[in-house]
Amino acid sequence: MSLTISRAFVDAIIAQSRAEYPDECCGAILGPVGSGTPTRLLPMINAAHSPTFYEFDPKDLLALYREVDDNDEEIVVIYHSHTETEAYPSRTDIAYAGEPGAHYVLVSSRKEIAPAIEFRSYRIIDGVVTEEEVSITE
Amino acid sequence: MSIEVRIPTILRPFTKDQKAVVATGSTLTALITDLDQQYPGIGDRLLENGALRRFINIYINDEDVRFLGSLEAPIKDGDSVTILPAVAGG
Numbered sequence: 001m002s003l004t005i006s007r008a009f010v011d012a013i014i015a016q017s018r019a020e021y022p023d024e025c026c027g028a029i030l031g032p033v034g035s036g037t038p039t040r041l042l043p044m045i046n047a048a049h050s051p052t053f054y055e056f057d058p059k060d061l062l063a064l065y066r067e068v069d070d071n072d073e074e075i076v077v078i079y080h081s082h083t084e085t086e087a088y089p090s091r092t093d094i095a096y097a098g099e100p101g102a103h104y105v106l107v108s109s110r111k112e113i114a115p116a117i118e119f120r121s122y123r124i125i126d127g128v129v130t131e132e133e134v135s136i137t138e
Numbered sequence: 139m140s141i142e143v144r145i146p147t148i149l150r151p152f153t154k155d156q157k158a159v160v161a162t163g164s165t166l167t168a169l170i171t172d173l174d175q176q177y178p179g180i181g182d183r184l185l186e187n188g189a190l191r192r193f194i195n196i197y198i199n200d201e202d203v204r205f206l207g208s209l210e211a212p213i214k215d216g217d218s219v220t221i222l223p224a225v226a227g228g
Binding site: 052056058 | 222227
């Protein structure tokens with residue numbers, strides 16, 4: 001298992017996490033159904049506006065799924081940022097992970113590692129977290 | 139009265155992998171009761187202590203049921219219901 005993702009998307013997610021700091025940022029990357037390839041980045045509003053929690057706005061969530069269906073796409077990546085802790089799924093991340101087919105990407109901008117940013121990817125299936133390799137394409 | 143209910147990936151093990159199923163009920167409570175009779179166990183994934191689970195979103199047409207009376211939300215013929223787990227975490 002691994003995630004292949006373009007440098008442009010990695011940079012965009014990191015930029016979003018900085019722009020929304022100290023709140024967590026979140027979003028999704030869509031791709032053609034069955035491809036497993038992330039091709040379209042959709043930053044989402046963190047309806048929780050919180051440094052310790054994120055939630056896609058319920059109205060935006062419905063619009064997102066409608067769009068995915070209409071365009072024969074799938075949600076390839078669901079990402080969010082951690083601002084004070086490492087880029088590893090928290091207990092709530094695991095409890096609410098509802099897309100067994102998605103790569104869950106976490107970025108961390110915690111100050112202990114500044115100016116570096118952690119960018120890691122996981123599968124979260126039935127409460128089990130499996131980290132996977134990330135290959136970044138230029 | 140038959141209502142189309144769209145089922146998210148995570149609940150499809152209950153519906154034999156069907157993306158959409160048909161159920162009946164004139165309120166959301168009645169609809170969930172019918173769904174659970176057809177697909178035993180799915181009700182527990184939607185409700186907790188008799189209320190809608192916090193991180194499950196249910197929509198009637200385009201509206202979040204939390205703005206329509208939650209479990210008391212009325213449903214009429216031709217409505218479509220969509221269930222989506224929240225995308226959320228800490």
